[in-house]
Amino acid sequence: MSGSGKTTLILESLVPALQAKSAGTSPPGHVAAVDTRAITRVNMVDATPIGVNVRSTVATYSGILDDLRRAYAATDTAGRRGLTAADFSYNTGSLRCPRCEGTGQVSLDVQFLPDVDIPCPECAGTRYAPAADDILRPAPGDPDGGISLPGLLALTVRQAIQQVGDIRRVRTRLQALIDLGLGYLTLGEDTPALSGGEAQRLKLATELNRKQSDTLFVFDEPSVGLHPLDIRTLLNVIQRLGDNGATVIVIEHDLDVIANADYIIDMGPGGGTAGGAIVATGTPDDVSRDPHSVTGRYLSDHLRSVRPS
Template structure:
């Protein structure tokens, strides 16, 4: 922010795309777009000073600027019962700029690994802990730089990152979530499908009879342009729907409303929220769509291609399968999951982490966002600085313990957040 102010003082205009209330409060002018995401967004909600945003009843960021809305949303474990579920203990050898480490991680808790950039957070978690856990689970040799690991009861380790979900044009929100399989079965049970002898497999746009014969179910065609890269364009036959004309004739009819009848193509054009409202009487499908709503991606359309999703959307979609299965013995690792998220989305993310913990998981986040960190049960603070001036554990413990440690850089800022929460 000091650099930004120097740019402004030199008569430059600086435009920041950001969600952090501390940065927004320092802005001369704030433009908020919303209200919601997808179809619910796309217009200016408020434009003016941060104080004007605070006073705007329609503003979603305003309550976070004024402090009326808090991100403290979960009850943390006490210091006394922190390790009652056991622990994962790792000892490492010196590597890169990281010193030899001896760390205990409480199981069944939400743990933040903090520290300034270059302090060794990623080295500890991604380069040591994750491959060591994978080795123990497989029964293979520990990584060269890991001295020992105790991980009794750990059966899986899952790194949930914000990398795009592949480049497969056939992958959509519905297929990735798994709800598409049940949608195909639903339409296969309709009288229209039975009259034509169609099965669930026929509704697949990858291999089914109903897929568009021109684009082969991809919704696009590639044009070979000589001396130039291929050009992708929407299929002129199906208009991007991926299906042939016969698919429009297979209709699902609501038992509650006689006037409501839709094709599978119509359903795939709906947002998650719209589909949940339409198909609420189909219990299994409604349950799967409810998970996507809880993950904060209710504005995505079911037929939306997953390679087009943002990093945050991809991250949350990857969690959809995990939300309703027992996670005893699972370790989830998130590398800076709050990047690009609005405070409301951060709040949803914290509740998702808490739900995973209730299912039996251990959740580890590499994080800088102080509000998320204060919701964690346990903190491992690396540093104190980066490079050769860091690489060791400065302090471990509750947020209060870190805030009380004079050597912790994170603690200095954490102390202010904890005071605001009180």
């Protein structure tokens, strides 16, 4: 229930107490004790935007651009021209667009109105000078073809993995994005423009293939704004983190998410001053049978509707 104390319990009590224990400092004054067990790391996964800098893209945030720059620097054409990985940086490299200086945008000064950002007319938003288009890297299985780095960044994740599947670390991270349901994003997409749900999943891209037995992941209402099919993807991601040994706490209202929990803590019984108490705990079946739980009443109907009769 909204205002029932979920955020106070998790984000204002448990998380700072775990972080204090890990840092060897005192927990918040209202926390009497905390048992961390094996948890030494807390990873907050919320819907806050990823940065405000237009230089941050899916490729940079996922950590693949450095690998791609090295791969293009290793081509014969780059070698003949004396280019290194540094030259392929759209922030400071010699191949960046001189007009927009690698941002892909220019600002128009509109009289009496705020400045308007438009795609750079010189590079068409690719961030690179025309010379970068001359340096092609063959795709696996297609030695006679090739694609430039600006061309690659214009592809979706799903398209790009076909072009760079021979670079193991890049392939692994692109596959993680596909597994997260983000295969439709382009590599050069500005991360500040992503939705809250996309930002949440992108933050997890580097976590999916790690052992997580010492990590607590906290999701703060991850279902907000998601289509039911996206919620299914989210549940698969949470299951995958659990399979890697992680502990996952989800602050949530959505009944699909609640019904898939291993254990529920139902806060309430109301919101605001009527909240702050633990109404029911247990598995979804336990809570659905608890007569004191309003959540349980709706959860019971939901479980009947999704389970075969």
